[in-house]
Amino acid sequence: MTIQVDISMNELQQLDKQHFLHPSSSIKQQQEHGPAFIFTEGNGIYLKDISGKKVIDGLSSLWNVNIGHGRKEMGQAAFDQMSKLAYSSCFATFSHEPAILLAAKLAELTPGDLNATFFTSGGSESNDTAIKLVRHYWILKNQPQKKKIISRTKSYHGLTIGATSATGIKVFRDFTQSLAPDFYYADHFSPESLRELIEVEGPDTIAAFISEPVQGTGGVLIAPDGYFQEIRKICDEYHILFISDEVITGFGRTGKYFGIEHYGVIPDMMTVAKGITSGYAPLGGVILSQKIHHEFIELSTETLFHGYTYSGHPVSCAVALKNIEILEREKLVENARVMGEELLKGFQWLQKEHEIVGEVRGLGLMAAIELVQDKATHTRFAKPLAPTIATELMKRGLNCRAVVLEGADTLVFAPPFIITPKVVNRMIEILHDTLSIVESSSHSG
Numbered sequence: 001m002t003i004q005v006d007i008s009m010n011e012l013q014q015l016d017k018q019h020f021l022h023p024s025s026s027i028k029q030q031q032e033h034g035p036a037f038i039f040t041e042g043n044g045i046y047l048k049d050i051s052g053k054k055v056i057d058g059l060s061s062l063w064n065v066n067i068g069h070g071r072k073e074m075g076q077a078a079f080d081q082m083s084k085l086a087y088s089s090c091f092a093t094f095s096h097e098p099a100i101l102l103a104a105k106l107a108e109l110t111p112g113d114l115n116a117t118f119f120t121s122g123g124s125e126s127n128d129t130a131i132k133l134v135r136h137y138w139i140l141k142n143q144p145q146k147k148k149i150i151s152r153t154k155s156y157h158g159l160t161i162g163a164t165s166a167t168g169i170k171v172f173r174d175f176t177q178s179l180a181p182d183f184y185y186a187d188h189f190s191p192e193s194l195r196e197l198i199e200v201e202g203p204d205t206i207a208a209f210i211s212e213p214v215q216g217t218g219g220v221l222i223a224p225d226g227y228f229q230e231i232r233k234i235c236d237e238y239h240i241l242f243i244s245d246e247v248i249t250g251f252g253r254t255g256k257y258f259g260i261e262h263y264g265v266i267p268d269m270m271t272v273a274k275g276i277t278s279g280y281a282p283l284g285g286v287i288l289s290q291k292i293h294h295e296f297i298e299l300s301t302e303t304l305f306h307g308y309t310y311s312g313h314p315v316s317c318a319v320a321l322k323n324i325e326i327l328e329r330e331k332l333v334e335n336a337r338v339m340g341e342e343l344l345k346g347f348q349w350l351q352k353e354h355e356i357v358g359e360v361r362g363l364g365l366m367a368a369i370e371l372v373q374d375k376a377t378h379t380r381f382a383k384p385l386a387p388t389i390a391t392e393l394m395k396r397g398l399n400c401r402a403v404v405l406e407g408a409d410t411l412v413f414a415p416p417f418i419i420t421p422k423v424v425n426r427m428i429e430i431l432h433d434t435l436s437i438v439e440s441s442s443h444s445g
């Protein structure tokens with residue numbers, strides 16, 4: 001029996017206001033206006049809302065729907081697994097086929113000797129897990145004082161207590177103020193800043209350095225040439241583990257399977273989520289190098305007192321395996337690389353055409369446009385323009401993200417990997433029209 005829900009947009013908005021506390025939202029704005037979009041369908045690169053409006057999902061929703069919306073075979077994989085074994089635990093000596101096969105597949109896909117996976121339900125849990133595992137690792141190595149974690153300014157690692165503590169963007173930490181101890185932040189573009197911090201704090205007190213290969217929430221910030229090679233050297237020199245947070249960059253977003261592969265260095269641990277299932281089911285993981293895994297095997301004498309009910313959820317793992325099969329079969333990582341170049345060319349054209357477009361940048365299908373009042377001096381607008389432009393883009397059928405944190409005024413894009421040259425052109429057209437209108441209205445007053 002199917003239950004028909006016949007409910008108007010207005011009624012849904014009222015229920016939303018009364019009963020739904022949205023993540024990352026303005027509570028006041030929600031109470032005044034209700035949700036602006038109630039999405040009902042996704043198909044390929046498009047999202048449709050309850051009023052019938054169709055938009056290009058230029059951010060793959062939350063940088064995650066990489067294979068595009070509405071894939072029936074993903075639904076079938078979930079259905080098959082749910083019908084066969086919807087859930088069983090992976091605690092202690094229990095295991096199941098989807099988690100085993102996915103862990104083996106990840107060992108094959110990841111670079112270097114990254115080889116063994118601990119599963120979680122998402123990115124924040126993955127980073128919390130990595131933080132706990134590196135600290136436990138140093139306890140096993142008889143160096144329990146090595147517990148400090150260094151991350152980068154402008155970084156984002158999630159919003160559980162540990163992940164928030166590691167997040168360099170200050171507003172997220174200020175939200176609760178009381179966080180986890182032993183977290184420090186090095187300048188996001190300077191290896192020297194990391195070295196200085198290590199020297200000041202003392203190398204024998206530092207457990208790990210964590211970094212996104214491309215900083216996403218910070219506004220698609222791409223590190224200067226040589227940054228990661230230098231970081232890897234510094235970590236080795238001071239015996240500090242290097243964790244690559246691949247929650248956004250993992251599974252092809254930058255045009256390679258993992259973002260850190262652009263820099264030819266191998267991390268000791270990698271955290272993943274989002275793109276592992278393209279958002280079709282919640283899943284994350286921490287992938288350990290063979291070396292670290294073996295040391296755990298050698299030194300560990302008791303239970304690993306860490307694990308979640310949904311560590312290795314069978315349905316999520318089955319969905320992840322299908323997602324990776326689709327990425328490989330349709331060569332979508334290669335398409336992300338090629339289409340990323342097209343998108344960046346389009347942005348470079350917009351930069352020439354528009355006074356308010358400052359720097360443009362991208363790596364694969366992670367791209368950004370900086371808004372400036374004066375191109376020559378890189379002066380920003382007193383009040384950021386990105387939120388207004390993002391709203392205008394949405395009206396014209398393009399979803400993106402406005403980043404205004406830490407003084408940024410940036411539009412960020414991360415479309416699904418199935419994007420075609422035609423849709424790239426359509427995105428540029430919408431941007432061109434919108435920027436022209438905003439420019440003429442800002443000139444006239």
Ligand code: PMP
Nearest residue numbers: 122123124156157158212247248
């Ligand atoms: N790390 C990075 C780099 C992220 O971008 C995010 C989410 N945007 C997270 C961690 C947290 O992931 P989640 O929201 O799944 O907990």
